[in-house]
Amino acid sequence: MNSFAAMLKYDLKNGIVRQKMVYMVAFLLNGVALIKFDNIDKQLEYGPYDCLAYLFEGMYPYVPNVGSPFIVPIVWFSVMMIPAFLIGNYANNDLSGYGSHIILKSKNKSVWFASKVVWCLLSVIIYFLFLVVLTYGFSYLYGGKTEVGIDKWKLCNGFFRNIAEKDVIVFTVIMPLITMITCSILQLAISLIVSTQAAYISIAAFYVMSAYFTNTLFVGNYSMMYKNEYISMGSGINLHNQCIVCGIIILISIAVSFVVVKKRDIYR
Amino acid sequence: MIKIENLSKKFGKTYVLSDVNLEFTPGMIYGLRGTNGSGKTMLLRCITGMLKPTSGRILIDEKELYKDMDFPENLGMLIENPAFIGNFTAYENLRILGSYMTKNPDEIIRKALDVVGLDPDDKKKYRKFSLGMKQKLGIAAAIMGEPDIIILDEPFNALDEKSLEKVHHEICRLKDERIIIVACHDKTELDSLADKIYIVREGRFFDE
Amino acid sequence: MGTVLKNEFQKLLRYKGIYIALIIGTLIVLGDIYYYYSEIYVRFWEYYNMGYEKNIGMLQPPVLMESWIGHNLSSVYSEMFYVLLPFIAVLPFGVTYYEEIKSGYMKNVVIRVSRRKYVLAKYIVTFVSGGFVCMFPTLLSAWIASLYLPNIPLNPTAMVSNVSNMSFLSEIFYSKPLLYILIYSFIAFLFGGIFATMSIGISHLCDNRFFVYFFPFLLSICTEYIFNSTSLMQYTPNIVVDPNQRVFIEDKHIFTTLLVMFAISVLSCIPQGHKKNLV
Numbered sequence: 001m002n003s004f005a006a007m008l009k010y011d012l013k014n015g016i017v018r019q020k021m022v023y024m025v026a027f028l029l030n031g032v033a034l035i036k037f038d039n040i041d042k043q044l045e046y047g048p049y050d051c052l053a054y055l056f057e058g059m060y061p062y063v064p065n066v067g068s069p070f071i072v073p074i075v076w077f078s079v080m081m082i083p084a085f086l087i088g089n090y091a092n093n094d095l096s097g098y099g100s101h102i103i104l105k106s107k108n109k110s111v112w113f114a115s116k117v118v119w120c121l122l123s124v125i126i127y128f129l130f131l132v133v134l135t136y137g138f139s140y141l142y143g144g145k146t147e148v149g150i151d152k153w154k155l156c157n158g159f160f161r162n163i164a165e166k167d168v169i170v171f172t173v174i175m176p177l178i179t180m181i182t183c184s185i186l187q188l189a190i191s192l193i194v195s196t197q198a199a200y201i202s203i204a205a206f207y208v209m210s211a212y213f214t215n216t217l218f219v220g221n222y223s224m225m226y227k228n229e230y231i232s233m234g235s236g237i238n239l240h241n242q243c244i245v246c247g248i249i250i251l252i253s254i255a256v257s258f259v260v261v262k263k264r265d266i267y268r
Numbered sequence: 269m270i271k272i273e274n275l276s277k278k279f280g281k282t283y284v285l286s287d288v289n290l291e292f293t294p295g296m297i298y299g300l301r302g303t304n305g306s307g308k309t310m311l312l313r314c315i316t317g318m319l320k321p322t323s324g325r326i327l328i329d330e331k332e333l334y335k336d337m338d339f340p341e342n343l344g345m346l347i348e349n350p351a352f353i354g355n356f357t358a359y360e361n362l363r364i365l366g367s368y369m370t371k372n373p374d375e376i377i378r379k380a381l382d383v384v385g386l387d388p389d390d391k392k393k394y395r396k397f398s399l400g401m402k403q404k405l406g407i408a409a410a411i412m413g414e415p416d417i418i419i420l421d422e423p424f425n426a427l428d429e430k431s432l433e434k435v436h437h438e439i440c441r442l443k444d445e446r447i448i449i450v451a452c453h454d455k456t457e458l459d460s461l462a463d464k465i466y467i468v469r470e471g472r473f474f475d476e
Numbered sequence: 477m478g479t480v481l482k483n484e485f486q487k488l489l490r491y492k493g494i495y496i497a498l499i500i501g502t503l504i505v506l507g508d509i510y511y512y513y514s515e516i517y518v519r520f521w522e523y524y525n526m527g528y529e530k531n532i533g534m535l536q537p538p539v540l541m542e543s544w545i546g547h548n549l550s551s552v553y554s555e556m557f558y559v560l561l562p563f564i565a566v567l568p569f570g571v572t573y574y575e576e577i578k579s580g581y582m583k584n585v586v587i588r589v590s591r592r593k594y595v596l597a598k599y600i601v602t603f604v605s606g607g608f609v610c611m612f613p614t615l616l617s618a619w620i621a622s623l624y625l626p627n628i629p630l631n632p633t634a635m636v637s638n639v640s641n642m643s644f645l646s647e648i649f650y651s652k653p654l655l656y657i658l659i660y661s662f663i664a665f666l667f668g669g670i671f672a673t674m675s676i677g678i679s680h681l682c683d684n685r686f687f688v689y690f691f692p693f694l695l696s697i698c699t700e701y702i703f704n705s706t707s708l709m710q711y712t713p714n715i716v717v718d719p720n721q722r723v724f725i726e727d728k729h730i731f732t733t734l735l736v737m738f739a740i741s742v743l744s745c746i747p748q749g750h751k752k753n754l755v
Contacts, residue, residue: 028698029698074697197689201500204693
């Protein structure tokens with residue numbers, strides 16, 4: 001338990017606190033997006049959940065048609081890809097670096113692996129918290145509202161159905177967060193099993209596929225407002241499947257990567 | 269001839285080299301001995317053109333380093349860990365470096381590899397080398413083509429006895445008309461090799 | 477200089493990065509071709525064989541340009557290729573400069589050959605390799621499509637393209653599609669080369685190999701993100717390199733973007749060629 005706590009503390013310091021550059025990029029990108037959202041209609045007041053809805057709006061279910069080009073929604077894509085930079089090659093580097101000392105001292109690869117999974121989880125949660133704080137700050141300064149609600153976003157998108165407050169929180173916070181966590185754990189698994197580059201390109205391709213295919217298995221769909229069944233009036237994705245699908249992906253990723261790490265040579 | 273005049277190097281507020289005045293003439297092997305962190309490697313980095321001194325100057329055959337030239341002409345060096353291309357064999361690595369010196373480097377490569385005890389025809393890639401083999405390749409790269417100035421920083425680490433003897437013998441053979449500077453903290457090894465030894469202590473150099 | 481270049485090209489061929497990049501590009505092209513064949517080509521002929529040949533004049537028959545990865549508008553593979561292009565460009569040789577600095581190998585080279593020559597050779601080889609792996613899939617896609625589809629210009633009235641008569645190279649697009657493909661393949665080559673060389677510029681500024689790999693990709697996302705829905709949108713590299721021309725593009729947008737990016741990549745490499753501490 002001591003080894004795990006020590007390892008986790010080290011991971012939090014080196015794997016999160018030192019990633020200042022990534023947070024700066026996230027701040028810049030998301031700040032620019034929020035400025036654009038603010039400019040859409042300056043008369044309308046908005047709150048943090050409007051901002052989150054805008055960042056995670058994505059695109060409507062795409063119907064392949066030679067006359068209508070498929071274009072990845074860049075705002076959504078960028079917000080979802082930033083955690084991939086946070087995950088990066090940290091785990092692989094650590095395994096052949098300081099982590100190898102921890103493994104020797106604790107005589108246990110499981111401790112190292114468990115710490116990495118928790119680190120991955122915390123990285124994404126901290127990034128998301130950072131995003132929420134940014135949207136709160138922005139809407140406090142420019143938006144005029146801090147309550148739960150997405151009135152401006154609904155107006156801008158011509159959507160007039162009522163959405164309960166708890167649903168707003170689920171659509172704009174819970175679902176994107178679960179999706180990010182799932183993809184980050186998947187990325188961690190691929191980076192440990194294959195390589196960092198393969199992991200990154202796989203996640204990027206996965207998000208592009210998620211934008212294209214409105215399919216339960218492409219979990220990126222769950223993070224998009226426009227693909228929400230409730231918002232897209234039935235042509236979107238059933239949200240109740242998210243927990244099951246994401247849970248399965250997380251479990252399989254952790255299980256397979258755990259087995260691989262156990263068998264893997266530390267010094268490749 | 270290498271002449272070092274009032275050389276100092278500072279990092280932040282710390283002087284790693286302080287007012288160094290030395291002269292190295294061809295035909296001799298110079299040894300630098302000191303504890304870890306005393307400044308041996310720093311001086312060698314300055315002489316090879318890798319690290320610009322804070323003050324002072326280095327003259328090589330009357331030309332000032334960092335002013336009249338960026339690097340000493342005809343230099344071979346092994347400083348810190350040897351580094352080569354992982355996908356290439358020993359021969360292929362030296363062929364790339366040798367091609368910058370001469371059009372047909374085959375002969376000088378084979379000679380250098382033979383001295384250190386590596387097989388020029390071995391197909392093993394560098395990334396699969398042991399530490400000792402990597403060190404041998406580093407030495408081979410430094411002495412390949414018999415340059416006028418040879419700088420070796422801790423060259424004897426990880427070498428087996430037979431290779432140590434061969435390298436020792438080759439360095440002694442090469443010293444005619446060349447300047448050879450060897451940094452080593454092993455007293456026995458340096459005493460048997462060097463004609464003149466400087467003791468390094470906190471960035472300062474003293475005659476033994 | 478010839479020797480330095482020759483050595484760098486030899487290194488390029490021994491790195492597996494170039495082969496991985498070509499494989500990724502090929503897989504994307506094959507996916508795209510399969511998508512076009514199964515979703516569009518087969519359906520067109522099913523429709524035709526059902527007896528609707530009288531209505532065919534209103535449709536766009538399958539032609540080479542429609543299948544080409546640079547113009548397959550409804551294909552996920554086409555979009556994926558252009559999204560991943562900055563990353564594919566860096567794979568062959570983009571990170572070797574960084575690796576050679578960090579490992580110390582560069583010291584072995586610069587005492588034997590001028591640092592400027594070494595950096596210039598690195599730049600040339602990185603540019604050529606990055607450009608090649610970006611151009612190769614576009615040419616491969618055109619070649620495979622040409623095996624079973626005619627090279628007939630698209631029907632402008634069928635409205636299956638974003639390229640209007642005011643767009644960049646629209647005359648060539650609607651009269652000589654193969655030439656259009658070649659020109660845009662060359663544009664992909666140039667952008668691929670420039671993206672790849674940006675990793676040289678960043679090598680001295682960062683301590684993380686991963687970041688060097690993904691810097692061009694990050695840069696392309698950032699520029700598209702920031703310029704999206706602004707007046708600078710047409711200067712976004714991702715938009716300019718895309719033959720689909722999903723926004724209205726003129727030649728000045730392409731040339732300006734190319735020039736600016738080329739200037740950035742060259743200027744960021746110039747300090748690498750100058751004398752500075754190598755430790």
